[in-house]
Amino acid sequence: MCIAENINKIKNEISDDITLISVSKTRTIEELEEAYQAGARDFGENKVQEFTEKVEKFHSDVRWHLIGHLQRNKVKYIVGKVYLIHSLDNIKLLEEIEKKYAAKGQIANVLIQINIGRDPNKSGILEENLEELISACEKCSSVKVKGIMTVIPKGDEESCRKYFAKMKRIYDDLAKKQYSNVRMEYLSMGMTGDYKIAISEGANMVRIGEGIFGKRMYKNI
Numbered sequence: 001m002c003i004a005e006n007i008n009k010i011k012n013e014i015s016d017d018i019t020l021i022s023v024s025k026t027r028t029i030e031e032l033e034e035a036y037q038a039g040a041r042d043f044g045e046n047k048v049q050e051f052t053e054k055v056e057k058f059h060s061d062v063r064w065h066l067i068g069h070l071q072r073n074k075v076k077y078i079v080g081k082v083y084l085i086h087s088l089d090n091i092k093l094l095e096e097i098e099k100k101y102a103a104k105g106q107i108a109n110v111l112i113q114i115n116i117g118r119d120p121n122k123s124g125i126l127e128e129n130l131e132e133l134i135s136a137c138e139k140c141s142s143v144k145v146k147g148i149m150t151v152i153p154k155g156d157e158e159s160c161r162k163y164f165a166k167m168k169r170i171y172d173d174l175a176k177k178q179y180s181n182v183r184m185e186y187l188s189m190g191m192t193g194d195y196k197i198a199i200s201e202g203a204n205m206v207r208i209g210e211g212i213f214g215k216r217m218y219k220n221i
């Protein structure tokens, strides 16, 4: 199947109020263009350098999502270019985002990434540290939290469901509280292998790479 067919198939499976992010990491501009022609406007990248290169070369009406781990020293390169940062997970990073965005008079829209599976090899904040990070967000003037994001551990359907449901519970709890800088609009979870499960557990934003573009080949260059 080609990229356009994959996109159309997924769009037919999911309802209109769910945002489909085409995860285009490692893909060429020609491949992104095929997705764009099929109607894709939300693209996800995980590396800052690859992301900034693509922003330069690609359509200006695209909404770029930074879905990978973000290092503090890279924040300065992304100001004004990202629609949504999915990977806020610590206070030091928050402070750097606040500083660099404020300096340019811009607002950073972010999701807090939660390490819901407590996997030591994954980024994301642990649940018990969430409150502290949110309090810090409340003190910011240039950061708006729009929701939460996770990458869950690999596992069977039951295990996926359990983690997605946990995320939905956190999302609903946060949505009930009154914050000035934190509003639950996006629950970003679900990838190629598990997006249907994620949606059935409440995701309204899914990030799909291989299901759209085919298997990723990591080249050594």
Ligand SMILES: *Cc1c(COP(=O)(O)O)cnc(C)c1O
Pocket (backbone or CB within 6 Å): 023, 025, 046, 067, 068, 151, 191, 192, 193, 207, 208, 209, 210, 211
């Ligand atoms: C690569 C990636 C995806 C997409 O994964 P696929 O299995 O290709 O759909 C989603 N989210 C994050 C954070 C990623 O790094």
